[in-house]
Amino acid sequence: MNKSALGLSQWERALTQFCANRFAVVCLIILALIHGAAIFADFLAPYSFSNEDRTFSYAPPSKIHFIDENGQWRAPFIYGRKITFDQYHKREYLDQVEQKYSLRFFVKGDAYKILWMVPCSWHLFGVKEGGRIYLCGADSRGRDLFSRLLHGARISLSIGIVGVLISFSIGLLVGGIAGYYGGKVDDILMRVCEMFMLFPGFYLLLALRAVVPASFTSVQVYVSIIIILSFIGWASLARVIRGMCLSLKEREYVLAAKTMGLSDLTIIIRHILPHTLSYSLIAVMLSIPGYILAESSLSLIGLGIQDPYASWGNLLSEAMGIVKIKFAPWILLPGFFILVTVMCFNIVGDALRDALDPKSS
Amino acid sequence: MMLMQIKNLSVTVNAKAGGKKILDDVSLQISQRSIFALVGGSGSGKSTTGLSILRLLDPGLTISSGEVLFSGRDILKLPPEQLRQVRGKDIAMVFQEPLYAFNPVLPIGRQIEEVFLSHTDFSPQKRTAETLRLLDIVGIKEPRRVYKSYAHQLSGGMRQRAMIAQAVALKPKLIIADEPTSSLDVTLQARIIELFMKLRDDLNLSVLLITHDLGIVEHMADTVAVMNGGQIIETGAVTQVLKNPQHSYTQELLTYAGRT
Structure with a gap:
């Protein structure tokens, strides 16, 4: 008895029909990505959920630069930032040209446990001690929104x-x-x-x-x-x-x-x-x-x-x-x-x- | 020796509103290692009799009187848990169309195993081994393939054999076979009848054969009871009843079966 003689099972037929709906497949992939990201959140996020730095309250997203102030190409980096207030007491973050933090992959940071079991402190990306990277900006207490x-x-x-x-x-x-x-x-x-x-x-x-x-x-x-x-x-x-x-x-x-x-x-x-x-x-x-x-x-x-x-x-x-x-x-x-x-x-x-x-x- | 005795069994439909009797004072006796045939036209109450033995009538039908004595106990008075123990273990049932009697979404083997699951404490390995052995006993050539197959993937004869394998799994004393050959062609009918006879001898069991086919009755049964309109109108040894029918309805049945 081969498969074609028996015809498709209910599930195979359903699968074919589901895959024909490209939009739904894209949505399924997005869902898979979001869930995968949630499972490996500790590793993907540069900081833990409670890591805060109040000098960066509501800091806007960090700009990742490839060209430094002299017009030279270099590995991706971010500038250090300093908080100031304008005349209306609105926060302004100014790039400090002399402070450069290059973006690094597989860096040590906040300790966590992989899948709630194995202790680990590696993160996918980050910057060295002293700088803070905010991919999606910061909240009121300077915590990384992305994390x-x-x-x-x-x-x-x-x-x-x-x-x-x-x-x-x-x-x-x-x-x-x-x-x-x-x-x-x-x-x-x-x-x-x-x-x-x-x-x-x-x-x-x-x-x-x-x-x-x-x-x-x-x-x-x-x-x-x-x-x-x-x-x-x-x-x-x-x-x-x-x-x-x-x-x-x-x-x-x-x-x-x-x-x-x-x-x-x-x-x-x-x-x-x-x-x-x-x-x-x-x-x-x-x-x-x-x-x-x-x-x-x-x-x-x-x-x-x-x-x-x-x-x-x-x-x-x-x-x-x-x-x-x-x-x-x-x-x-x-x-x-x-x-x-x-x-x-x-x-x-x-x-x-x-x-x-x-x-x- | 007597195995089961049904005494004055009556079944009423819609009992609350006065009701109508669809089984009227049915009495019969099945002895050990015998094949008892219950014959009759459609709607004569054959299947209802079979189902009342296991107390599996539709909710609308009620057993209004009678006793079903099985090894000294009245099945109709058993508490639910003991009744469950009787079903499958002491009395098993084979249905007319095994395609519908197997769950389409579970492999055959898994369903046969359920009998062991609910009546024994066999380990999973033992359950599988026993199931394969049963499939072999009922004459299935490739037990392993059938074990994994779904009902719709098997031929009618194979399905019926698998169904019988399930029924004899726990060596019951009685098998109620409700038209077990009606959905099969003639050659297969003969094989299934042979299988029943062989199992009767090997496993020492009795069969209550519900059928309308007098040819099968003649081949297989020891005793026969003819039903019409919810009543048993004639009963006796097969040779006697078929050769020398007393009741006009039995004569009619024989006429239409072409053996006057």
């Missing part, structure tokens, strides 16, 4: 993925159980779902966040945000999965599994839920942006991740004053990253739906 964006990506992206995984496990299981057993169990579980769907999500989010003690450490806050988000997100999925299970449980292989004495849970997990996979995969892709946005909104209004830890939401919260945006426009960058990520997830999700849904043309 903080990369570290923030870890929190913002992982909350989306972990949150979705938790809420989908709950949603699949609850939907599966409700659909499989039917009757009273179904009634009760679906009424509970409806109660969760009844509340406007964001207010429920705020209310639940208010229950979390203020004394929590950052890690505890992070975990509690994930739990709160998953808590809100499972209900709508559970309803759809329940509907699919109502029809799937009538299949003969479910009856066959029962005659073999498989337990109900085994039947639900092995014989019913896998058939909802293509739907759930699409739903996962389309709901991750919701989690990223919810975390960002919480952090934006100061209820999420707390300084000095970075997430895209709390980085963006610095940009809440028009004056800051006027004089340090680079602090809007986290918003750009949120936009791009959310868009990419949506486009990839849509493309997945087109590829996996047999009813789409």
Whole structure:
């Protein structure tokens, strides 16, 4: 039996169709890059998320030069900068021509652990002690925004993925159980779902966040945000999965599994839920942006991740004053990253739906 | 020796609103190492009888009275967990169309293994080894290939053999075979019947054969019961019933099967 005689499997067909959508493939690559950057944030970023130098408050992005003041070509370098104030007390950073810091690769800097395990202090690039390089400018306390964006990506992206995984496990299981057993169990579980769907999500989010003690450490806050988000997100999925299970449980292989004495849970997990996979995969892709946005909104209004830890939401919260945006426009960058990520997830999700849904043309 | 006894089994549809009996006072006895055929037209209640033995009727159907005695216990009164132990371990089932009885997204081997997974504490290696051995027993030439195949990749005969392999995995005492040969062509039917006879002798099991094909009954069964309209209208040894049918419906069946 060769492959061509059997035809393409469902997944191969879906893959072909997905790849035909060039735009979605580009988005998928962007997502992969952003996630890769988040995983290796420590190495890619020149500084740790809390490395600050207050003499560089709101320093604009460093200009990388190739030609020095005498018109000579040389390896890329940046000038040292000195803060002064103009007559309106506005900060101005002046290049110090005599201080040159050449851009160097694989330099030692802030210590960290590769993948949270191996201690290391190498960074992809940096400048030697005394100079500071700000690829995307600095924030109010002179921390490198580029480094903080990369570290923030870890929190913002992982909350989306972990949150979705938790809420989908709950949603699949609850939907599966409700659909499989039917009757009273179904009634009760679906009424509970409806109660969760009844509340406007964001207010429920705020209310639940208010229950979390203020004394929590950052890690505890992070975990509690994930739990709160998953808590809100499972209900709508559970309803759809329940509907699919109502029809799937009538299949003969479910009856066959029962005659073999498989337990109900085994039947639900092995014989019913896998058939909802293509739907759930699409739903996962389309709901991750919701989690990223919810975390960002919480952090934006100061209820999420707390300084000095970075997430895209709390980085963006610095940009809440028009004056800051006027004089340090680079602090809007986290918003750009949120936009791009959310868009990419949506486009990839849509493309997945087109590829996996047999009813789409 | 007696293996299973069904006493006065009645099944009602829509019991709350008065209901209508679709099985009416069905009684039968299956002895050990025998093949018991249940014959009848469509809708006569053959399959319903088979499914009520394992208590797997549709939610709309209720068993209104009767007993199913299996090695001294009434299956209809067993608590859920003990009932689950009976299913697959003591009584297994073979379906008419194995294409639908196998989950299309799991390889055949993995599905046969599920029987061991839920009834034994075999290690994964042992489960695989046992499954391959079973596939060999039911006469599959390349057990390793079939183990990895999906239901749609196998021929009808192979699928039915795999289904039987799954049914005999834990050496049950009774196999309920619901039209096991109806989806196969004539030569394959003969092979599957041979397989059932061989397994009966090797594994010492009984078969409740649900069918409408009197040819198979004649070849295979020891005892036969004829059903019509939810009732057993005639029962007896196969030779006797087929040679000398007492009931007019049995005579009719035989006429249409072309053996008057």
